[in-house]
Amino acid sequence: MQENITLLQYFKRYFKRCITGPWSLMCGLSVSLKYFFDPRRIVTEQYPENRKTLRMHPRYRGRLEMIEDADGNNHCTACGMCERACPNASINVLSTKNIAGKKVLGRYVYHFASCTQCGLCVEACPFGAIRMNQDFEVATTDPNTLEMILNKKEGQG
Amino acid sequence: MIQPRFSNLPPGFRIQRETNTEEFFINMGPQHPSTHGALRLALRMDGETIVELVPHFGYIHRGMEKQAESMSYLQYIALSDRQDYLTAIQNNLGVVIALEKGMNVGVPEKGEYIRVMLQELGRIASHLVFYGCFGGDLGGQTCLLFGFKEREMIHDILEEVTGSRLTTNFFRPGGSRYDVPDTFIPRVKAFLDHLEDAMRDYERFLSKNIIVLERSIGIGVLSKEDAIAYGCSGPVLRASGVEFDVRRANPYSIYDQFDFDIPVFHNGDCYDRYKIRIAEIHESMKILRQCIDKFPKDGPWRSKEKPVRLPVGRYYSEIETAKGLYATYVVAATTGEKPYRIHTRGPSFPHIAALNKMVQGHKVSDLVTIMATLDPVIPEIDR
Amino acid sequence: MFVPSITNPVGDFVREMVPRLAEYLPASIQSDTLNSIVAFLVNALICVIAVCAVNIGSAPILIYMERKVCAHVQCRLGPMRLGWHGTIQTIADVLKMLFKEVYAPSGADKLMFYLAPLIVLIAPFIVCALIPFGRDLVVADVSMGIPLIIAVNGFGVLGILLGGWSSNNKYSLLGALRSGAQMISYEISFTMILLFVVMISGSTNLMSITLGQEGTISDWWIFKIPVLGIIAFILFFISSTAEMNRAPFDIAEAEQELTGGYHTEYNGTPFAMFYLAEYIALVTNSALATTCFLGGFLPPCIGVAFVDNYLNMVPGVVWFFAKVFFMIWCYMMVRWTFVRPRVDQLMDFEWKFLLPVNLVLLIAGAAYIVVCG
Numbered sequence: 001m002q003e004n005i006t007l008l009q010y011f012k013r014y015f016k017r018c019i020t021g022p023w024s025l026m027c028g029l030s031v032s033l034k035y036f037f038d039p040r041r042i043v044t045e046q047y048p049e050n051r052k053t054l055r056m057h058p059r060y061r062g063r064l065e066m067i068e069d070a071d072g073n074n075h076c077t078a079c080g081m082c083e084r085a086c087p088n089a090s091i092n093v094l095s096t097k098n099i100a101g102k103k104v105l106g107r108y109v110y111h112f113a114s115c116t117q118c119g120l121c122v123e124a125c126p127f128g129a130i131r132m133n134q135d136f137e138v139a140t141t142d143p144n145t146l147e148m149i150l151n152k153k154e155g156q157g
Numbered sequence: 158m159i160q161p162r163f164s165n166l167p168p169g170f171r172i173q174r175e176t177n178t179e180e181f182f183i184n185m186g187p188q189h190p191s192t193h194g195a196l197r198l199a200l201r202m203d204g205e206t207i208v209e210l211v212p213h214f215g216y217i218h219r220g221m222e223k224q225a226e227s228m229s230y231l232q233y234i235a236l237s238d239r240q241d242y243l244t245a246i247q248n249n250l251g252v253v254i255a256l257e258k259g260m261n262v263g264v265p266e267k268g269e270y271i272r273v274m275l276q277e278l279g280r281i282a283s284h285l286v287f288y289g290c291f292g293g294d295l296g297g298q299t300c301l302l303f304g305f306k307e308r309e310m311i312h313d314i315l316e317e318v319t320g321s322r323l324t325t326n327f328f329r330p331g332g333s334r335y336d337v338p339d340t341f342i343p344r345v346k347a348f349l350d351h352l353e354d355a356m357r358d359y360e361r362f363l364s365k366n367i368i369v370l371e372r373s374i375g376i377g378v379l380s381k382e383d384a385i386a387y388g389c390s391g392p393v394l395r396a397s398g399v400e401f402d403v404r405r406a407n408p409y410s411i412y413d414q415f416d417f418d419i420p421v422f423h424n425g426d427c428y429d430r431y432k433i434r435i436a437e438i439h440e441s442m443k444i445l446r447q448c449i450d451k452f453p454k455d456g457p458w459r460s461k462e463k464p465v466r467l468p469v470g471r472y473y474s475e476i477e478t479a480k481g482l483y484a485t486y487v488v489a490a491t492t493g494e495k496p497y498r499i500h501t502r503g504p505s506f507p508h509i510a511a512l513n514k515m516v517q518g519h520k521v522s523d524l525v526t527i528m529a530t531l532d533p534v535i536p537e538i539d540r
Numbered sequence: 541m542f543v544p545s546i547t548n549p550v551g552d553f554v555r556e557m558v559p560r561l562a563e564y565l566p567a568s569i570q571s572d573t574l575n576s577i578v579a580f581l582v583n584a585l586i587c588v589i590a591v592c593a594v595n596i597g598s599a600p601i602l603i604y605m606e607r608k609v610c611a612h613v614q615c616r617l618g619p620m621r622l623g624w625h626g627t628i629q630t631i632a633d634v635l636k637m638l639f640k641e642v643y644a645p646s647g648a649d650k651l652m653f654y655l656a657p658l659i660v661l662i663a664p665f666i667v668c669a670l671i672p673f674g675r676d677l678v679v680a681d682v683s684m685g686i687p688l689i690i691a692v693n694g695f696g697v698l699g700i701l702l703g704g705w706s707s708n709n710k711y712s713l714l715g716a717l718r719s720g721a722q723m724i725s726y727e728i729s730f731t732m733i734l735l736f737v738v739m740i741s742g743s744t745n746l747m748s749i750t751l752g753q754e755g756t757i758s759d760w761w762i763f764k765i766p767v768l769g770i771i772a773f774i775l776f777f778i779s780s781t782a783e784m785n786r787a788p789f790d791i792a793e794a795e796q797e798l799t800g801g802y803h804t805e806y807n808g809t810p811f812a813m814f815y816l817a818e819y820i821a822l823v824t825n826s827a828l829a830t831t832c833f834l835g836g837f838l839p840p841c842i843g844v845a846f847v848d849n850y851l852n853m854v855p856g857v858v859w860f861f862a863k864v865f866f867m868i869w870c871y872m873m874v875r876w877t878f879v880r881p882r883v884d885q886l887m888d889f890e891w892k893f894l895l896p897v898n899l900v901l902l903i904a905g906a907a908y909i910v911v912c913g
Contacts, residue, residue, distance in 0.1 A: 018893070021367035025878065031362045032299060032613045032877040043306055044617040059320035059335060087232040118235035118326045123334065132320070183710050190799055205714065205883060296787060296880025302614035368788065368881050521714070522882045525797050 056134035061117040064091075064110050065133045065150060072152035075129035078105040085124035090115040096154060106154050112138070113146040178203050187216045191294045191525045194535030196509070198524075205520045210513045214506075218539040225499040230256050230465045230487075231329075233499060237485075238324035240503060241537035243286055246279040246315065246325045247478040251501075253328040254409055255474035255485040259467035260330050265457040268332035269411040274345065274448045275318065275327065276410070276476075277441040281352070282311040283479030284434045284441075287532045291431055292363055294529035295372060300363060307355055314344050332459020346449055349442055360435060373427035377515040377527035380425060387514070388507035391481025392433045393531060397425035403477035415444050430530035437479075468492050480504040480532060501540065505533040549676065550586060555579045587679040591669050599819040600630040602868065609872040637815075640808035645708055648805065652706035657806070657813035660699030664820035666692045671827045672747045674837045674856040685746040686734050689828065693730070693783065696821070697723040700785070700792060703814070704802035715801025718883050719785060719792030725890040726782035726789075732898040733776040736905050737832045740765060750836035756843040762833040768904055773833045775898060777870070780825040782890070784818065786871060788878035791886055826867035827860075834863045 005013075035041055047054075056062065068074045078095035089111075096106035122130055130150070140146065186197040195216035201209040221240065225233045230252075237248040250272060257264070264272070285308040292300020312322040318337050319327040327334050363369055379389070384397035394401055402419040404412040420436035422429035467489040475484040481504025490497035508531040516524045558579040562570055604619070604627065611618030619626025644653045670685050672678040682688060697720055704716020740761060741749045753760045762769040782789040793801040803814045830836055837856030841848040881889065 014892075017367065024365040024367045024370075028362050028366050028877050029873065031358050032873060034358070035615060036609070036613050036873065039612070041615045042612070042617055043309070043615050046617075046620065057317045057320070059318070059338075060316065061320045085229075085231070087228060087235055116235070116324070117321065118232075118238075118324070119320060119334075120231060120235060120326075123231075181710070191797065205718075292879060296790070297876075297878060298610075299614050299876050300879075302616065306615055362877075363879075366879065368879050368885075371885050372879070372882055520882055520884065522791075522797050522880075 056136055058134070060134045060136070061119045061132040062135040063112060063133055063138055064115065064121065064130055066108060066130050067128065068152060074105070074151055075127040076105045076108060076151065077127060077129075078103055079126065081124045081126060082121035082130060085120040087118065087120065088114050088116060091121055104154070105151055108150040110148050110150050111146065112148060113143065180208060185524070191528060192535070193290065193528065193533055196533070196535045196538070198512075200521070200524070202521070205522075207516045207519055207521065207524060210516050210524070212509050212512060214509075215539055217536055219536075221540040222499055222501060225496060227495070229494040230467065230496060231494075233496070234328070235324070235326045237501075238326055239536065240501065240540055241478065241480060241483070241505070241534045242323055243283040243534055244279050244478040244480060244483075245323055246275050246319070246327060247476060248483060249325060249328040250276060250410070251474055251476045251478070251483045251485050253330055254476065255472045255487045256330045256465060256467065258474060259470060259472040259487065259489060260463070260465065262331040262460050262463070264332050264410075265460060266411075267336075267453045267456045267458045268460075270448055270452050271333055271337055271458060272328065272410050273412065273415070274445060274452075275315070275325075277444050277448075278311050278314060278345070280441045280479040281438050282308045282315075283532075284438050285311075287434050287479075287529075288359060288363070290532070291526075291529045294525045295369060297363070300359075303355075303359055303362070307352055310348055310351070314341070314348065317341070317344070329459065330465055331462065332457075336458040342449055342452055345445060349445055349449075352438075352442065356435070356438060364432070364435065369431075370428065372522070372526055373431060373530070374424075376427045376519060376523050377530065378424065378426045379511060379515055383511065383514055384425065387511040389481070389511055390504050390507070391477065391479070392430055392437065393481065393508055393511075395420065396422045396429040396433045398423040403475055403482060407475065409474070409476055415447050417444050417447075427526050427530040434532075464494070466492060466494055467496070475502075478504060480534065480537070481508075503537045503540065505531075505535075506538045509533050509538060551583050554582050554586070558582065587669070591665060591679060594673075595665060595668055595820045595823065596816065598823050599816050600634060602819045602822060603630045603633070603815075605865075605868070606872055606875075609869065610876045613873070613876045634812065637812040638809055642808040642810060645805045647708040649706035649708075652702045653805075654810060656699045656703030656706065657810040657817070658699075659695055659702060660817040661813055661820070662699075663692050663695040664817060664824045667824040667828070668820065670746055671824065671831060672750055672836060673827075673860050677837075677857060678747060681745065681747050683745045685749075686738055686744045690727075690731050690734060693727065696783070696785075696817070697727075699817075700802050703806070707802070707805040709805050711798045711800070712802050712804045715792045715798045715804070718798075719802060721883070722782060722789065722791060722886055722890075723785070725887060726779050726894075729775065729779040729890060729894040729898050730783050732895075732902060733772055733779060734832065736772050736898075736902055737761060739902070739905055740909065746831050746836075750831055750838065753835040753838060756841045756848075757835075758843075760833065760835040760838075765905065765908055768901060768908060769833070771897075772901055772905075773829070775894060775901070776829055776833065777874075779894060780829065781871060781874065782886075784821045784825055784871075786818070786822070787875040788880050789886065791880060791883050822868055822871060823864065826864045826871065829867050830860060830863040834867075836860060836863075 045054075066074050066076065076093075078093050080093050080095075083089075083091045083093045091111070092109040094106040094109060095103050098104045117132065119132055122132055180201055180203050183200045183202055184197065185200055186192040187195040192198060197213040197216065199211045199213060200207055219239075221236055225236065228236065234249055234252050234256075237252045238245040240248055285304045287304070289301040289304025289308075292298075292304070315325060316322045318335070318341055319325040320335075379387075379393065379397050381398045384394050384399060389397070390401070398421060400419055400421045403409070404417075405419050417440045420433050420440065422433050467487065469489055469492055472487045472489070473484065475482055477483075482502065483504060484502035486498075486500040486502070487496050488498040512527065512531065515527050519527070555576075559572075559575045562575050562578070607626075607629075608618045619629035622628040622632055644650050667689050669679040670682065670689060672681070700719045700723070701716045704712040704714075704719070707713070737749065738744050741752045743749055743752065749761075753764070757763060760769075762773045785792050791797075791801075793803070798804070803811055806814060837860040839848070839851040839854060839856075839859050841851055
């Protein structure tokens with residue numbers, strides 16, 4: 001972009017920038033001064049300190065869990081819809097047969113390590129047996145804890 | 158040999174360089190602060206002047222389109238989050254519209270309003286990241302934090318609505334996954350009021366700053382013809398003077414019901430690409446305010462749920478994400494849950510392809526500015 | 541012999557004590573010459589320790605301050621964990637840095653690679669020794685103070701050039717070349733501004749420059765010469781920022797472009813030394829600005845005797861450091877506000893703006909002295 005300008009134009013532009021340049025820089029400085037002297041604008045949250053008050057929204061997709069009552073009863077029928085809906089095979093529904101010969105849930109194995117928390121399993125479940133909880137502190141030092149069995153006892157439904 | 162640029166000198170005062178210098182290669186990336194991800198740029202340099210640039214892609218190629226062939230359509234929506242993570246919610250819509258064409262389902266009015274509002278929030282979030290990265294790449298780390306501060310507020314809203322900050326996985330054929338909570342509209346309203354103030358400060362901080370002007374005006378000029386030839390889209394195309402916005406040219410959802418402008422600038426340099434994104438933030442805010450006024454209080458937010466099975470055929474959708482034209486092409490060879498093939502046309506790839514044209518004869522610092530104003534997201538290029 | 545021109549209570553005490561202690565020595569080796577040499581060496585040791593303490597001690601404070609200033613500009617809190625509001629954080633970071641393994645990249649010129657950070661440290665240490673911190677607090681009260689500062693400042697470029705060149709890294713080399721061009725150019729306007737100060741104060745000795753500003757605030761060089769003083773101060777601010785390689789003139793480091801520039805390949809202690817040099821340069825440049833323009837250790841008297849009495853009660857060192865920290869805060873606000881110009885724009889700015897303005901300023905200053913002085 002080589003423009004052809006006369007020397008006069010060049011100096012006109014030069015002196016114009018000598019005036020506008022510092023002014024524009026002062027504008028920028030005024031903003032940073034305003035932010036510096038206004039502690040109300042600080043947005044940082046002190047995380048471990050505010051742990052008590054920190055609550056996730058009910059829709060937050062944390063870890064998968066099975067909706068169970070106190071006795072460990074759930075609605076899962078081991079139909080395997082969640083297993084099919086999962087994009088990365090994080091769920092294994094191992095079914096078994098009860099005394100009557102009906103297919104029931106044996107173990108609901110959940111591989112948290114490969115879960116991307118997309119929530120498709122919850123959406124696919126026709127019985128509302130599973131949900132995503134609001135647990136967001138899911139880091140662990142032991143990879144074995146990432147393989148979990150969600151149902152407390154076998155042979156429901 | 159490329160002549161150094163002394164654009165602001167009158168002709169007689171320009172320095173004519175006669176000496177021969179040796180060229181050398183330098184690798185920018187794949188680990189470099191300003192390549193915005195794992196992108197490798199091989200530079201042929203003459204001193205600090207770039208003679209040629211060759212981009213190397215594929216460092217985070219995950220084969221998404223191939224993966225899609227063994228996935229159901231719903232699973233691909235979740236995968237589209239991971240393409241351009243800054244506009245995840247917009248990618249969702251792009252896929253969903255293609256699926257809706259196949260399934261032949263409509264969306265109720267409230268569902269459309271939810272879609273438009275989340276689209277525009279996503280656009281503002283992406284442009285705020287651009288503001289931050291532009292300032293940050295120029296050397297002002299404060300801008301980076303400024304941009305991300307407001308973006309986090311959008312993500313708070315998205316988290317409440319969709320359940321996730323970044324990988325939203327929200328839209329479904331026929332509507333969306335959830336209805337919006339009652340707090341949504343007041344929150345967006347409060348956020349817009351806050352953003353109005355904040356943007357005034359941010360523009361004051363950067364837009365008129367003489368160093369920014371010096372570093373971006375006349376840098377990385379992409380002519381109108383080149384922009385079209387390379388297949389650029391979105392703000393990059395509009396900064397080069399082409400008035401093309403899918404929201405206006407080929408309206409999807411209910412964009413034809415809103416009153417908004419398509420900002421167009423004509424120089425095609427870095428400053429125009431910066432200005433156009435700032436202008437788009439304001440336009441998005443305009444759309445959002447209209448949405449808040451017209452938002453239907455009740456009524457269905459999604460049409461009757463039915464299994465996502467597409468009849469045999471080819472379905473194409475295109476939407477305008479914050480980066481540009483995002484198109485999805487679905488080929489269903491058999492009626493069923495799984496596609497035969499899905500192809501995604503992302504906006505960032507052509508922009509990086511045009512990079513060589515734009516940087517020739519500029520300095521390394523200019524390359525950083527140009528990269529920032531193209532606003533590429535590397536996972537979306539590699540997919 | 542070895543009689544300093546400025547007397548200091550500590551120095552006098554040493555000079556008094558040495559002959560007294562020397563009496564316990566055998567009479568055969570007692571002599572006044574020996575006494576004065578010993579006293580000089582002890583004093584010199586005290587001076588070296590004092591300079592090191594000021595320099596190295598101020599670096600963690602400045603790093604903490606920079607983090608806090610930067611955080612508050614960016615609506616953050618900065619370090620909050622270690623100690624009260626994160627006060628011990630920098631010390632922890634320094635310790636981490638010192639315990640890291642030091643290695644040089646393959647193909648590096650090892651001698652130069654490890655020498656460079658040391659050379660960078662020389663300049664700010666020497667400059668620090670020349671600054672009068674109080675009426676009787678100056679290590680070396682040399683009559684050619686300002687020329688010495690100008691001469692010594694050149695060491696900074698040498699270290700950075702060496703560091704960048706010996707790293708065997710193209711990014712480092714680019715950063716070093718940029719910094720060489722930049723610092724040599726800005727040295728000119730830096731020198732010119734100091735010349736202006738020398739011209740109006742009529743002395744190259746930093747102590748007499750300071751004492752020349754005695755009186756009220758309006759006697760400081762920044763205000764004494766209307767308009768010209770303020771312009772000179774702003775120009776000094778700009779050119780010293782460039783001298784220090786601080787943002788917005790940090791094109792030599794330019795993290796976004798050159799991934800760290802000349803210190804890309806450095807880690808552990810050598811990197812800490814570069815870092816230290818940067819912050820000591822910040823102190824010394826602020827101290828220089830304070831001495832040359834803001835009245836050094838003199839209190840900001842306003843001409844009202846009642847107030848001035850109280851102001852005078854505060855020791856000069858306190859005033860000096862208050863002014864220095866105000867200057868440092870200004871440098872930090874500028875750093876966290878502005879973006880970085882391109883390398884050729886930086887040169888344009890120096891040669892087409894700063895230098896002409898400096899020349900005009902010098903002429904105007906001379907005219908002022910002829911007409912009014």
